[in-house]
Every structure is written in structure tokens, then in C-alpha cells.
Amino acid sequence: MNSQRSQRTATVLDKKPASPPAPGRRRLTLPVVLLIIAGVLALTSVVRMITGADGITNVSQMSTALKLAVPIGMAGLGGLWAERAGVINIGLEGMLILGTWFGAWAGYQWGPWVGVLAGIAGGALGGLLHAIVTVTFNVNHIVSGVAINILALGATRYVSAFAFEGVPQGTSKQSPPVESLGSFSVPGLADGLADLNDKGWFLISDVAGLLGGLITNMSPLTLVALALVPFSWWVLWRTSFGLRLRSCGESPIAAESLGVNVYKYKYLAVIISGGLAGLGGAFLSIVANPFYLEGQTGGRGYIGLAAMIFGNWMPGGLALGAGLFGYTDSLKLRGGTENVHALLLLIAILVLIGAVWLLVRKKYVGAVIALAVSALVFAWYALTSEVPTQVVTATPYVVTLLVLSLSAQRLRMPKANGKPYRKGQGT
The missing domain is CATH 1.20.58 (Methane Monooxygenase Hydroxylase; Chain G, domain 1)
Known part of the structure; x- marks a missing residue:
């Protein structure tokens, strides 16, 4: 029965295909995207050799870019889950803020991994609130998201005065330091790529810098965040659960006629959205900076939303957008x-x-x-x-x-x- 419903839901999505490209415009396929990336990297190498600015593609630059891209990517991935179910999530910035506060608060008391789980729970709480307001009460999604951003900022500012003020190394705007999760580099390979990057060769050194940044001084939480991108693609595009969730964002009335509980899938999507944003916030307050600091999200929730839109509501494109914005931030x-x-x-x-x-x-x-x-x-x-x-x-x-x-x-x-x-x- 579930298999038959999934097939009928797939038929609904097939009947509402993506808008065809305009005449003369080719759709960007994976080989084309890879070719574009290779071309931009080659041009970057030329510019590096002309200007002598070796820092634009060195290992440390790329490592920093990856660290800054993770919270942006997690916020964008959260937005992807919500909007694929038909709920616009402008509240990603607020859910990031909740993730930073809960992550640092719990991490200071019980350790960094508990802080990560608390950050996810804090963001999911913001997602649940957004789902109640938008799905159950049909409040305008933009209004609800903006309200959550304001509420998260005000609530964390208020509770920080009680949770951190008077604690050693804590203030009303900053938490005490959180224990580090640690970092690692791939033995041998990281050093080899760093040496190759230092050679300054055309393109080869730039590729070495890019790859070296991906395997040097990495946090375990970075690996979790990177794995969530292909995992989200698999769940949303290769499982019956993802098929039903996406049908709620394409045609909820048709999905309902096929037996899909639209309310349930919208709630799940928005709660998962908040949890992912909360994970990005926990990354900020545990990995990027080992403490909570008021204002440390710096609008990354909005930039994550932009990365999602740039990626055309697809995980792969979102990852490229987050990488681009993380690089410019670095x-x-x-x-x-x-x-x-x-x-x-x-x-x-x-x-x-x-x-x-x-x-x-x-x-x-x-x-x-x-x-x-x-x-x-x-x-x-x-x-x-x-x-x-x-x-x-x-x-x-x-x-x-x-x-x-x-x-x-x-x-x-x-x-x-x-x-x-x-x-x-x-x-």
C-alpha cells in the first residue's frame, strides 16, 4: 500500500515538472558545473601568478573558508528542508542564534558533544514554533520568520544575564569557554598537499590548496556537516519519505488526495530545518569560537538562505553557494x-x-x-x-x-x- 501511494505521489510530481529553460538556454548539468569550476580555478591560478597574492588559494585560506562555510551551509540546508515542504523559513537566523546559545550553555556544563545536541534541540525548538504559527495557524511565513529572529535575539540576551553573569569568564553577553571537540588532519596527505601548494605551480598548486584545506585541521563536527549534504539529497530524492515531503511543497492538495498527511510532513520538515540551523549555531559557539558571544551569527542565517536560493533549492548547489560565501567571509x-x-x-x-x-x-x-x-x-x-x-x-x-x-x-x-x-x- 505504501509503495502504491509513493508511486502515485511520484506521478503528482511528474505532472508538475520544473519550468523548462528558456529557448536557447541549456540546463546546468553536473559535467557543465564541474567544467565551470575548473575554469574559474584556472583563472584564479592565473590571477595568483600575475598578482603574487599566493594567499587566495593556500591551504590555510581554504581551511578557514571551510570552517566559515559550515554554519552557512547548515542554515541553508535547513531552509532547503522547510521550503521543499512548502514553508518559507526566514527564521533561520533566529534558529542559528538559539543553536549558539544552547550549544555553549550545555557545552560549558556537560561537554561539547552534549552542547552539539543541545544546539540542535534549541534550533528545533525554534522550528517547532515556526511550524505551529505557519502550518497550524496559517500566519504569513515571512512575518513568522522575522518574529522568530527578533524573539531569539531578545530571549538569548535576557537569559544570558542569568546563565553567564557572575560565572568565571562569563558576562551577560558572553559565555565561559567551551571545551574543544579537537581537530585532525589526514596524516601524510595533508603535509604533501601543503608542500605542493607552496610550490606555486600553475593550477596544480591551487588544486592542492583546495584539497588540502578540506583535510587539514578539521573538526569532527565538520565531517558530520559535510555528510549531511549528500544524506539530505538521498533522503529527499531517493526515499518515499522525501517524495511525500516534496509533494507537500509542489501540490499539497494533490498530495492529500493520495493519502499524504500534509500537516505531519510540513511539521517534520520545519523541525528538521530548525535542527540543522541549530547545528550550524552550535558549530559557531563550539568549533569556530569556543564560547557564545552575542551577535556572533553575523547574519549567516540570511546568507544561508541566499546559498539555498543560489543552489536552486538543491543540496549540491547549496554546498557550492555556502563554499563561495564562506570563502569571501574568510x-x-x-x-x-x-x-x-x-x-x-x-x-x-x-x-x-x-x-x-x-x-x-x-x-x-x-x-x-x-x-x-x-x-x-x-x-x-x-x-x-x-x-x-x-x-x-x-x-x-x-x-x-x-x-x-x-x-x-x-x-x-x-x-x-x-x-x-x-x-x-x-x-
Whole structure:
């Protein structure tokens, strides 16, 4: 019976396919994406050799980028689960905040792994609240999410005064230090890749830096976070549970007619969404910085939401977006002004390639605008030797806006995302 229902649910999804690409536009397949990544990495290597900014692809830079990408990726993955079930989750920032506070509070008292579980529970609590408000009471999803963000910030600020003030090394805005989970590097291979990265060879050293960053000074929690990306893809796209959950985000009325308990799946999706965001928050307060600090999420919940949208509501694309935003965030921690100045040349080249592509497709207005932007960025690079520190600080947010604006035409959210649902409304 369950197998027959899953087949009928799959039929519902098949009847509502993703919007076809516009004429002349090819869908991005995995080989094409890998080719694009390889091309960008080759251009980055050229820029590194021209500018001498070896820091843009060294092992430490990539390791830091990975550490900063994890909370963004977990928030984005949480948003993916919720929105695939048809619930917009703007409250990811608040659930991240709850994860940081609960993670540090429990981690300080009972150890880091208990803190991780508490962080997940704290985020899931925020997800449960969001589900009650949006699914049961049909409150506007954006309003509910914003309210949760405000509530989480105010609640953690209030309870911190009782939980941390007067405790050794604790204040009303900061928790005492949390015990570290530890870190590890792959023996032999990490050192070999670091040596290869130091050679400065074209492309080979850059690939070595990228791979070395993935296996150097890694936290066990990083491995858990990385594994959750393919695991989420498998659950959502290769199991009957995921099929039913996604049907709730595409056509809940049709899913209900096939026996799917839409309320149950929406609740589960949003609670899991909050738990994943809470895991990202616990990562911030236990791994990235071993303590809770008011404001330490720094808008990463919103950037995670942007990574999810950039990835077109798919785990693989989300991971690429989180990596990109994590990398830009890491620039302000390691040689920021020098590295960002070198990347101006890379941006100018990429925009120039985009202008040529638009000319080939006979989109002359866009091509002229792209050429003008490329010329301006190249002039900025040529006429200066460094960029202001304010530009470095703003880089992650500027990149977020640019990526979303440039990828907007390829986006396709679940069809029932954000729409109110009542049981039996299709009868």
C-alpha cells in the first residue's frame, strides 16, 4: 500500500515538472558545473601568478573558508528542508542564534558533544514554533520568520544575564569557554598537499590548496556537516519519505488526495530545518569560537538562505553557494586587503567573459553593461595597490547580492512554497 501511494505521489510530481529553460538556454548539468569550476580555478591560478597574492588559494585560506562555510551551509540546508515542504523559513537566523546559545550553555556544563545536541534541540525548538504559527495557524511565513529572529535575539540576551553573569569568564553577553571537540588532519596527505601548494605551480598548486584545506585541521563536527549534504539529497530524492515531503511543497492538495498527511510532513520538515540551523549555531559557539558571544551569527542565517536560493533549492548547489560565501567571509581574516585587491582582477576577467558570452547570444545591451563594469573593475585594480578594509568587511554581503541577482533567471522554487494550506480545501 505504501509503495502504491509513493508511486502515485511520484506521478503528482511528474505532472508538475520544473519550468523548462528558456529557448536557447541549456540546463546546468553536473559535467557543465564541474567544467565551470575548473575554469574559474584556472583563472584564479592565473590571477595568483600575475598578482603574487599566493594567499587566495593556500591551504590555510581554504581551511578557514571551510570552517566559515559550515554554519552557512547548515542554515541553508535547513531552509532547503522547510521550503521543499512548502514553508518559507526566514527564521533561520533566529534558529542559528538559539543553536549558539544552547550549544555553549550545555557545552560549558556537560561537554561539547552534549552542547552539539543541545544546539540542535534549541534550533528545533525554534522550528517547532515556526511550524505551529505557519502550518497550524496559517500566519504569513515571512512575518513568522522575522518574529522568530527578533524573539531569539531578545530571549538569548535576557537569559544570558542569568546563565553567564557572575560565572568565571562569563558576562551577560558572553559565555565561559567551551571545551574543544579537537581537530585532525589526514596524516601524510595533508603535509604533501601543503608542500605542493607552496610550490606555486600553475593550477596544480591551487588544486592542492583546495584539497588540502578540506583535510587539514578539521573538526569532527565538520565531517558530520559535510555528510549531511549528500544524506539530505538521498533522503529527499531517493526515499518515499522525501517524495511525500516534496509533494507537500509542489501540490499539497494533490498530495492529500493520495493519502499524504500534509500537516505531519510540513511539521517534520520545519523541525528538521530548525535542527540543522541549530547545528550550524552550535558549530559557531563550539568549533569556530569556543564560547557564545552575542551577535556572533553575523547574519549567516540570511546568507544561508541566499546559498539555498543560489543552489536552486538543491543540496549540491547549496554546498557550492555556502563554499563561495564562506570563502569571501574568510578573506577578512587572512590577508584581506591584499587578497581582495587581487580578486578584483579575477572579477574583471569573469565579467569580460560574461560580456563576450552575451555578445555571442546577441544580447547587446547586457554585453555593453558588462563591458563597462569590467572596465571599471579593471581600472580600480590597476590604479590602486590595495582596497579599504571596509570593502573587505562588506565583501561577503556584496557577493551574496551579486550572486543572487545574476542567478535569478535560473531559479525555480517549489510551486506551493509559502502558500497557505488547509486540510480538505481541495474538496
